[in-house]
Amino acid sequence: MKNWTLRQRILASFAVIIAIMLLMVVVSYSRLLKIEAGEERMRNDAVPGVYFSSMIRSAWVDSYIQTQEIIGLKQNQDISAEDVADFKSFEQHLVTQMGNYKQTINSREDQNEFDAFEKDHQDFNRIQAAVLDLHQRKQEAEAIRLFNEQLTPAWTKGRLKLNDIISENKAVADSATAAIDDAVAAAKVSMGVSLLLAVLAAGLCGLLLMRAIMAPMNRIVEILEVMRTGDLSGRLNLERKDEFGAVETGFNDMMTELTALVSQAQRSSVQVTTSVTEIAATSKQQQATATETAATTTEIGATSREIAATSRDLVRTMTEVSSAADQASVLAGSGQQGLARMEDTMHSVMGAADLVNAKLAILNEKAGNINQVVVTIVKVADQTNLLSLNAAIEAEKAGEYGRGFAVVATEVRRLADQTAVATYDIEQMVREIQSAVSAGVMGMDKFSEEVRRGMAEVQQVGEQLSQIIHQVQALAPRVLMVNEGMQAQATGAEQINHALVQLGDASSQTVESLRQASFAIDELSQVAVGLRSGVSRFKV
Incomplete structure (x- = not known):
């Protein structure tokens, strides 16, 4: 076992x-x-x-x-x-x-x-x-x-x-x-x-x-405690053929490699210290040169920014002039289109007024026809009243047998009277309608005359707007040419400014990089000293 x-x-x-x-x-x-x-x-x-x-x-x-x-x-x-x-x-x-x-x-x-x-x-x-x-x-x-x-x-x-x-x-x-x-x-x-x-x-x-x-x-654990003090000479000897045997072999191999690594680190620490001293001297010289270059670039950049600012102001002014010309042309065109639509609308209104006059004439004619019908109804009512009177007389002659017929005759006469009153009211209303139609025809004629005068004035304003549009359209290309020239000048100034800014940034980054490199070299020097003192405590 x-x-x-x-x-x-x-x-x-x-x-x-x-x-x-x-x-x-x-x-x-x-x-x-x-x-x-x-x-x-x-x-x-x-x-x-x-x-x-x-x-x-x-x-x-x-x-x-x-x-x-x-x-x-x-x-x-x-x-x-x-x-x-x-x-x-x-x-x-x-x-x-x-x-x-x-x-x-x-x-x-x-x-x-x-x-x-x-x-x-x-x-x-x-x-x-x-x-x-x-x-x-x-x-x-x-x-x-x-x-x-x-x-x-x-x-x-x-x-x-x-x-x-x-x-x-x-x-x-x-x-x-x-x-x-x-x-x-x-x-x-x-x-x-x-x-x-x-x-x-x-x-x-x-x-x-x-x-x-x-x-x-x-x-x-005992071997690890010895290693913690810096002694790498210890080795495992478990005399086991199970998984701990594999652990023993791997641990001993690792200690051998670690011993060789520490020896190499001790030799390299001396070389690193010497190289770091030389790099520090070179870095200080490069830092001084980069500082002078950055100062010169900053002065050139200030002058270039002033030129670029002036160019941007001119471009902004010409852009506003061009925009104003374009807006004037657009507004004039919109006004001309509005006048054209107004003229079409007035034509439509005149046509509608003529149509209304025609309809009013037809209405007047129909009112006359209604008046003729009313006259006929009045005649019929009078005749009916006369017939009802005759019927009442005949009913009186008939005595008791004609009483029912007398009642009917009375109702017919009363209905004829009501018909006469209603026809009189209708006749009055028809006369009022005819008067209103005549007044409407006169008003529509006056309205048509006002519309014709308005159309003439609209046509005159449209011709004036056409002249304004031609003048504005002739001005726009010249303003555009001036604007393009100013934009090209502003673009060139900005490109010069960007190049100087990039150069200044590069100089600043170079100075900062050299400064950081100096700090890194100092830290590397300290690390080299620490590495040298650290590896010196190992026993190999």
């Missing part, structure tokens, strides 16, 4: 624990099988047997008591249909329970007992039928004698046999219960023993693994 690897030891420990757990599972499963068998015996044999045999005994007693009541209490009385139904019910219940019990029989002895009871049952039914037949024929003395001498002993024999069956099923139930209790106790003991063995095995395996790991780890 000393030559085992850590992996093999860990797997062996888990294998022992798993084997003990599997053994515990097998033992527990076997006990559970016994418990299941006992429970199945209780469920399918013992408990149903006791229950059905008890039900058979109850039906057996009920049948006997019913026969006893008929013989003792109903002498000289016929057996009623209710009694017959009771006997059939008892017998049917008894036969049903016997069939149920028969399905629970699992042993030869139980079958023999049940066969004996079936024979007793047949004898009891035969004697009971004879007793009831004698009672039905009014032979009470013979029936009582047969009841006491044959039926009661047969019933007692069957009851004793049922008691034996019940006792036997109870004994089976007690036996199954005892078997279940024994299996449960054995399962508890086996599981406790298996659990104890598993705990002991786990503790023992853990102890062995801890010893196998801690011994080499302690040796490694």
Whole structure:
């Protein structure tokens, strides 16, 4: 076991624990099988047997008591249909329970007992039928004698046999219960023993693994403590063939490489110190030169920025002039378009005014037609009034027979009067409409004249705007040429300024870089000194 690897030891420990757990599972499963068998015996044999045999005994007693009541209490009385139904019910219940019990029989002895009871049952039914037949024929003395001498002993024999069956099923139930209790106790003991063995095995395996790991780890810690002081001469010697053997080989190789590296670092630290001193002197000379260049570039940049500022102001001014010219041209064009749309609108208004005049003329003509119709309606109303008057006169002549016709004539005359009044109102309204139409025609004529005058003025303004647009459009190209020249000058000045700014930035960056390089060289010098002092404490 000393030559085992850590992996093999860990797997062996888990294998022992798993084997003990599997053994515990097998033992527990076997006990559970016994418990299941006992429970199945209780469920399918013992408990149903006791229950059905008890039900058979109850039906057996009920049948006997019913026969006893008929013989003792109903002498000289016929057996009623209710009694017959009771006997059939008892017998049917008894036969049903016997069939149920028969399905629970699992042993030869139980079958023999049940066969004996079936024979007793047949004898009891035969004697009971004879007793009831004698009672039905009014032979009470013979029936009582047969009841006491044959039926009661047969019933007692069957009851004793049922008691034996019940006792036997109870004994089976007690036996199954005892078997279940024994299996449960054995399962508890086996599981406790298996659990104890598993705990002991786990503790023992853990102890062995801890010893196998801690011994080499302690040796490694000792070597690391020695290395922490700067002594790199120590080496591991674990004498192991497992994973710690590979760790030992790798650690010793690492120490050999580290020793060579420290030796090389000690030699290089001296060379680094010398080179850093030379670089520092050169860096200071370059820093002075770069500072002078940056100052000169700054002065040139200030002058270039003034030129660029003046050029930008001129470009801004010419841009504003060009924008103003463009806006004037656009506004003039928009005004000319608006005047053109206004002229079109006035033409449309004149057309609409002519159309309104035509519609008003038609309306005036229609009003005249309405007036003619009203005159006709007035004539009809007058004629109707005259006819109603004549009808009233004729109704008066007719006396009592013409009274209804007189009422109708009165209503017709009243309707004719209302028609005359309405036609008068219509005539007045038509005259008012004709007056309003005449006034509207005159107003529309005046409006058309005003529109014509406005169109002439709009045309004159449009011609003036056209002249303004031509002048502005001729000015725009010249302003554009001046603007382009100023923009080119401003662009050149800005490019010069950008170049000088970049040159100044480059000079500043150079000075800053040289300053940082000087700082870095100083730090490198300190690092070289620290490296030299650091590697000097290692023993190789």
